[in-house]
Amino acid sequence: xxxxxxxxxxxxxxxxxxxxxxxxxxxxxxxxxxxxxxxxxxxxxxxxxxxxxxxxxxxxxxxxxxxxxxxxxxxxxxxxxxxxxxxxxxxxxxxxxxxxxxxxxxxxxxxxxxxxxxxxxxxxxxxxxxxxxxxxxxxxxxxxxxxxxxxxxxxxxxxxxxxxxxxxxxxxxxxxxxxxxxxxxxxxxxxxxxxxxxxxxxxxxxxxxx
Amino acid sequence: xxxxxxxxxxxxxxxxxxxxxxxxxxxxxxxxxxxxxxxxxxxxxxxxxxxxxxxxxxxxxxxxxxxxxxxxxxxxxxxxxxxxxxxxxxxxxxxxxxxxxxxxxxxxxxxxxxxxxxxxxxxxxxxxxxxxxxxxxxxxxxxxxxxxxxxxxxxxxxxxxxxxxxxxxxxxxxxxxxxxxxxxxxxxxxxxxxxxxxxxxxxxxxxxxx
Numbered sequence: 445x446x447x448x449x450x451x452x453x454x455x456x457x458x459x460x461x462x463x464x465x466x467x468x469x470x471x472x473x474x475x476x477x478x479x480x481x482x483x484x485x486x487x488x489x490x491x492x493x494x495x496x497x498x499x500x501x502x503x504x505x506x507x508x509x510x511x512x513x514x515x516x517x518x519x520x521x522x523x524x525x526x527x528x529x530x531x532x533x534x535x536x537x538x539x540x541x542x543x544x545x546x547x548x549x550x551x552x553x554x555x556x557x558x559x560x561x562x563x564x565x566x567x568x569x570x571x572x573x574x575x576x577x578x579x580x581x582x583x584x585x586x587x588x589x590x591x592x593x594x595x596x597x598x599x600x601x602x603x604x605x606x607x608x609x610x611x612x613x614x615x616x617x618x619x620x621x622x623x624x625x626x627x628x629x630x631x632x633x634x635x636x637x638x639x640x641x642x643x644x645x646x647x648x649x650x651x652x653x654x
Numbered sequence: 655x656x657x658x659x660x661x662x663x664x665x666x667x668x669x670x671x672x673x674x675x676x677x678x679x680x681x682x683x684x685x686x687x688x689x690x691x692x693x694x695x696x697x698x699x700x701x702x703x704x705x706x707x708x709x710x711x712x713x714x715x716x717x718x719x720x721x722x723x724x725x726x727x728x729x730x731x732x733x734x735x736x737x738x739x740x741x742x743x744x745x746x747x748x749x750x751x752x753x754x755x756x757x758x759x760x761x762x763x764x765x766x767x768x769x770x771x772x773x774x775x776x777x778x779x780x781x782x783x784x785x786x787x788x789x790x791x792x793x794x795x796x797x798x799x800x801x802x803x804x805x806x807x808x809x810x811x812x813x814x815x816x817x818x819x820x821x822x823x824x825x826x827x828x829x830x831x832x833x834x835x836x837x838x839x840x841x842x843x844x845x846x847x848x849x850x851x852x853x854x855x856x857x858x859x860x861x862x863x864x
Contacts, residue, residue: 457857457860460856461857462850462853465852487836488836488838523860525860525862525863526859528863530862530863538757539756542749542753543748543752547750550855553852553855554855554859554863555855618862620855626697626698628698629696632698635858637854637861639851639854640671640672641758641849642762643671643675644830645765646670646671646734647671648847649740650670650734652740652804653738
């Protein structure tokens, strides 16, 4: 990683996953390079914005050549930390939890799912993607042994506080939070990414209503 | 609705669903009123920010009384357009689509799910939440008859372009987009709310890696 990249602003960081995704699409189409103008048309940004953003990571673009797609995607992946897989556990194996475990490839986004937990006794022993669903009783022991970095929360909001507190005490440093519970208010030092589906749908409702 | 509310800035609008959610929680706990200070502690905002935001909608707060929780939530609901249900269809009845249809109450977020479509012949005729899953062949006729306002896209990205184009031509004005395809670049006049799970997980990966 170029030293330059160590001072990348948070607004640039927020755009990195989208760059990573678009560059991956271009690679899968067999393309080697792209100009900032072409990339800007694809992504709905200005070419100048793209040049500014990507210059943060070093000298990938060359006048008259454009960007080397593979190199640039790899570099963005390194900055995002995708190359070193972190350990994730899933709490809650209802429809949403199962949908994520079965159909969402986490390894290309930096995480390896190593355990699934649900409080429903009827689910214990079932497997999802070759992982057994454990009862919540086993959470403590499992975390001490396996030291997961992150937990995916797909549980009712009433349970979120206690589960999150236990996990933080067990060393979990981040949450992918599908529960409508604002963890970041309570645990300001923990990394939280919320997928607040209700808020998203209400925002869409507002925009359609205008 | 107070006239004042018609000029609410987009940054305030973005915070409305979260206010609505917190006020709903307070109501479900049986509370009638709350001060901006108490609400700010709950939500991790400053009291002054909350007063500024909520003043956009009229005179809900009173010195020494605080906010009337029910009235304020109702007013925010009206501004978000939640009180007039819009018609939604779901495209793609895989795990994610089914999880949404079965476990996510859309009616409290402004939408009524009226149809489900999937291209897999084996799913045709199955029902989810009392709605039959239709084959994609029926989409055109269904939309002409029922005029849905919004479509939930839970389909592979390779199919997103054609499906979205067809739906826009059939009068659909908004998308709740779970597909990793940037609709808003292609349809700038259509309302799109993206749930880009990959981007969200990569952002979490970056933050945990720091």
